[in-house]
Amino acid sequence: MTTYEALNERTVVVYLREQLPEFFDANAPxxxxxxxxxxxxxxxxxxxxxxxxxxxxxxxxxxxLRVAGESWPLxxxxxxxxxxxxxxxxxxxxxxxxxxxxxxxxxxxLVMEYLGSHEVMRKPLVSRARFPQFADHISTFLAExxxxxxxxxxxxxxxxxxxxxxxxxxxxxxxxxxxxxxPYMSSPENQWNPEIDAEVREVRSNSTLKFAIAEMxxxxxxxxxxxxxxxxxxxxxxxxxxxxxxxxxxxxxxGPMGYDLGALFANLVLNYVSHFxxxxxxxxxxxxxxxxxxxxxxxxxxxAQKFEALWVANNTGELVPSAYWLYPDGDxxxxxxxxxxxxxxxxxxxxxxxxxxxxxxxxxxxxxxxSSISDLSQRAVVERYAIRIGSRWVMEHKxxxxxxxxxxxxxxxxxxxx
Amino acid sequence: MTTYEALNERTVVVYLREQLPEFFDANAPxxxxxxxxxxxxxxxxxxxxxxxxxxxxxxxxxxxLRVAGESWPLxxxxxxxxxxxxxxxxxxxxxxxxxxxxxxxxxxxLVMEYLGSHEVMRKPLVSRARFPQFADHISTFLAExxxxxxxxxxxxxxxxxxxxxxxxxxxxxxxxxxxxxxPYMSSPENQWNPEIDAEVREVRSNSTLKFAIAEMxxxxxxxxxxxxxxxxxxxxxxxxxxxxxxxxxxxxxxGPMGYDLGALFANLVLNYVSHFxxxxxxxxxxxxxxxxxxxxxxxxxxxAQKFEALWVANNTGELVPSAYWLYPDGDxxxxxxxxxxxxxxxxxxxxxxxxxxxxxxxxxxxxxxxSSISDLSQRAVVERYAIRIGSRWVMEHKxxxxxxxxxxxxxxxxxxxx
Numbered sequence: 001m002t003t004y005e006a007l008n009e010r011t012v013v014v015y016l017r018e019q020l021p022e023f024f025d026a027n028a029p030x031x032x033x034x035x036x037x038x039x040x041x042x043x044x045x046x047x048x049x050x051x052x053x054x055x056x057x058x059x060x061x062x063x064x065l066r067v068a069g070e071s072w073p074l075x076x077x078x079x080x081x082x083x084x085x086x087x088x089x090x091x092x093x094x095x096x097x098x099x100x101x102x103x104x105x106x107x108x109x110l111v112m113e114y115l116g117s118h119e120v121m122r123k124p125l126v127s128r129a130r131f132p133q134f135a136d137h138i139s140t141f142l143a144e145x146x147x148x149x150x151x152x153x154x155x156x157x158x159x160x161x162x163x164x165x166x167x168x169x170x171x172x173x174x175x176x177x178x179x180x181x182x183p184y185m186s187s188p189e190n191q192w193n194p195e196i197d198a199e200v201r202e203v204r205s206n207s208t209l210k211f212a213i214a215e216m217x218x219x220x221x222x223x224x225x226x227x228x229x230x231x232x233x234x235x236x237x238x239x240x241x242x243x244x245x246x247x248x249x250x251x252x253x254x255g256p257m258g259y260d261l262g263a264l265f266a267n268l269v270l271n272y273v274s275h276f277x278x279x280x281x282x283x284x285x286x287x288x289x290x291x292x293x294x295x296x297x298x299x300x301x302x303x304a305q306k307f308e309a310l311w312v313a314n315n316t317g318e319l320v321p322s323a324y325w326l327y328p329d330g331d332x333x334x335x336x337x338x339x340x341x342x343x344x345x346x347x348x349x350x351x352x353x354x355x356x357x358x359x360x361x362x363x364x365x366x367x368x369x370x371s372s373i374s375d376l377s378q379r380a381v382v383e384r385y386a387i388r389i390g391s392r393w394v395m396e397h398k399x400x401x402x403x404x405x406x407x408x409x410x411x412x413x414x415x416x417x418x
Numbered sequence: 419m420t421t422y423e424a425l426n427e428r429t430v431v432v433y434l435r436e437q438l439p440e441f442f443d444a445n446a447p448x449x450x451x452x453x454x455x456x457x458x459x460x461x462x463x464x465x466x467x468x469x470x471x472x473x474x475x476x477x478x479x480x481x482x483l484r485v486a487g488e489s490w491p492l493x494x495x496x497x498x499x500x501x502x503x504x505x506x507x508x509x510x511x512x513x514x515x516x517x518x519x520x521x522x523x524x525x526x527x528l529v530m531e532y533l534g535s536h537e538v539m540r541k542p543l544v545s546r547a548r549f550p551q552f553a554d555h556i557s558t559f560l561a562e563x564x565x566x567x568x569x570x571x572x573x574x575x576x577x578x579x580x581x582x583x584x585x586x587x588x589x590x591x592x593x594x595x596x597x598x599x600x601p602y603m604s605s606p607e608n609q610w611n612p613e614i615d616a617e618v619r620e621v622r623s624n625s626t627l628k629f630a631i632a633e634m635x636x637x638x639x640x641x642x643x644x645x646x647x648x649x650x651x652x653x654x655x656x657x658x659x660x661x662x663x664x665x666x667x668x669x670x671x672x673g674p675m676g677y678d679l680g681a682l683f684a685n686l687v688l689n690y691v692s693h694f695x696x697x698x699x700x701x702x703x704x705x706x707x708x709x710x711x712x713x714x715x716x717x718x719x720x721x722a723q724k725f726e727a728l729w730v731a732n733n734t735g736e737l738v739p740s741a742y743w744l745y746p747d748g749d750x751x752x753x754x755x756x757x758x759x760x761x762x763x764x765x766x767x768x769x770x771x772x773x774x775x776x777x778x779x780x781x782x783x784x785x786x787x788x789s790s791i792s793d794l795s796q797r798a799v800v801e802r803y804a805i806r807i808g809s810r811w812v813m814e815h816k817x818x819x820x821x822x823x824x825x826x827x828x829x830x831x832x833x834x835x836x
Contacts (some may be wrong), residue, residue: 151639157588160590161585167578177736181739184570184742185744207748207750210743211751211754212760214737314789318591318594320635324602327623332625340629
């Protein structure tokens with residue numbers, strides 16, 4: 001047990017020599033560089049100067065005196081949730097999240113794998129990059145983590161014990177407010193393109209739409225299906241041609257599985273619509289947009305197939321034990337239950353994903369794919385697409401029964417409607 | 419802080435003199451009597467011999483050596499959950515649960531109000547007793563406790579902090595297994611009247627029914643709406659002509675509100691059907707059965723009215739803040755959201771209540787109203803009613819939109835079908 005002190009580029013090296021003596025070659029010259037935004041955390045990359053492949057990342061929460069009294073415990077807790085989630089990801093499925101080398105609660109330090117050959121996924125999608133392994137990797141990640149932290153796999157005692165370690169009210173509140181509430185009402189932090197003022201006002205006064213959003217919020221606040229990442233947009237994923245890593249799970253808690261799937265689908269749709277402005281050549285644009293819709297389809301279909309295969313092979317949880325289905329037609333009934341379960345997940349994904357799309361158009365958090373469109377009129381065209389798709393996804397989510405229903409709405413709302 | 423020791427009729431007096439010196443008159447001669455079943459807990463009634471109105475109940479968990487290693491911590495936890503819940507009930511609404519005088523974690527002791535002028539509700543209902551204040555009291559209890567522990571009233575931080583204090587996996591598992599699972603499959607502890615063997619086999623092989631039950635189980639396991647009592651049958655309620663008290667909340671956790679309403683309705687329906695055997699005079703029977711159905715209707719209508727009134731007056735939670743509804747037609751949309759929320763609660767009550775009815779016919783726990791019918795053929799008539807009503811309640815619950823829909827099923831399934 002050490003006493004907290006904020007590390008710097010010199011002391012971080014001493015700290016690592018002590019705490020992780022095996023990681024770097026003995027006597028290797030270590031260089032630390034702070035790359036964080038200096039807000040709540042500092043982030044160091046520490047390397048062996050002689051062998052730059054030998055490197056790691058150290059994240060430490062900072063006790064800034066200027067922030068309100070509660071922030072310090074909150075920031076420390078963030079590091080705990082992030083560490084716990086990353087450790088669990090790596091325990092469940094290898095190689096789809098950065099490896100954790102050390103979590104030091106007293107120092108509020110998380111030391112993890114340096115991903116020097118990966119990039120955050122959001123920007124390359126604007127440059128029309130393709131990631132041939134991504135659908136396979138992310139569907140594996142989602143199927144494994146969601147299934148294996150649910151009541152389908154864990155005993156009630158195991159699941160509830162884990163759930164108690166992820167009671168995360170402060171970070172939940174950020175999503176509750178900024179995904180499901182404030183964007184759809186008057187709130188000082190909201191921001192939107194003035195050219196879509198009419199559409200934003202329309203959303204804020206559409207009872208049917210807000211009713212549907214409120215139902216998704218209730219699901220987010222009270223449906224403890226599995227450990228969800230809870231911020232799984234394309235900025236929380238690092239990729240290259242062959243590898244995929246999910247990062248930054250500080251929002252993790254036990255919530256609705258559909259939230260993670262929905263956030264991912266929504267961010268791919270936001271990227272899809274952004275190409276109406278970014279990609280002028282029509283053929284190039286259509287090709288890439290087709291790639292994105294196929295990606296959504298592939299992710300869903302592979303997820304559903306993997307999730308169900310895990311379930312059939314490991315129905316060890318207590319929700320619907322195999323013995324429960326042991327009767328004439330029991331196999332068919334269990335299969336039908338699994339199908340219905342997955343259909344509900346798809347519908348939840350559409351509903352939660354819709355809220356992610358809408359809030360990015362009119363809340364505090366924009367999305368770079370679209371905010372980077374400098375011409376406000378062109379940006380407005382794109383944003384109107386997103387608002388129409390999001391509105392339909394959430395209002396119609398209970399009637400969507402296949403991933404093609406979600407994709408069809410994207411195509412219908414963007415066809416011949418510049 | 420004391421060290422644990424099992425109390426006896428002598429030491430319990432010394433303990434109370436020390437821990438609650440103000441409760442009894444100084445120098446009053448105290449008499450303790452142990453009335454527990456000697457299994458997991460001991461229960462003492464301690465009185466002032468000169469003034470028998472001066473009395474209290476002390477419940478203490480026992481560390482029986484003969485039971486498995488895990489039982490002792492579990493038993494201690496039960497006392498904690500029961501104490502926490504009773505304290506919370508009394509904080510939320512006065513006079514509808516026994517008052518708590520002391521909770522001593524180290525001694526696993528709960529000291530509470532002695533209810534000498536009340537009786538447990540189940541048996542008097544078999545003797546056709548009527549409790550004119552009951553619908554008012556229990557609807558107030560349910561509306562106040564469910565509303566004020568939900569996201570409609572509490573902030574997210576308050577609710578999730580409270581939720582963390584009620585992670586209760588072991589007692590949840592008892593209901594998960596014995597309400598939603600084992601009764602509908604082969605399990606050695608199941609018991610049923612051999613005369614309804616065909617009906618029990620029919621339930622166990624009815625895919626549609628078991629599918630619906632599995633959906634209710636998922637709700638019980640993952641829907642954290644509010645602090646529910648989670649065992650609110652007529653044996654957990656003490657009553658007299660003027661007073662009602664909810665007791666024994668050791669199963670408490672954050673679960674679906676409809677479970678408590680459903681358990682109560684189900685037990686009133688089980689009492690209703692039991693009178694086909696208990697009450698031979700048709701007019702007397704019909705009168706009392708009408709009373710019971712009116713009681714269900716009154717409880718629901720008063721609950722819904724009180725719950726909604728609390729919501730309108732205290733929309734302080736974060737689920738749907740008032741500012742969210744501030745737009746043209748916002749009042750109407752909020753009203754429609756509240757109506758839908760209550761309709762969902764009624765549907766959940768029917769679904770969960772149905773499982774309670776069914777499991778009492780074919781699981782480990784019978785219900786005295788019906789198990790006390792000694793003639794097995796007469797008992798079978800009653801049990802078949804309960805199975806038909808329960809089956810319809812759960813399979814049709816999503817289409818039930820008023821309490822009269824639930825009541826109509828009770829009447830339809832018992833009319834001219836001896």
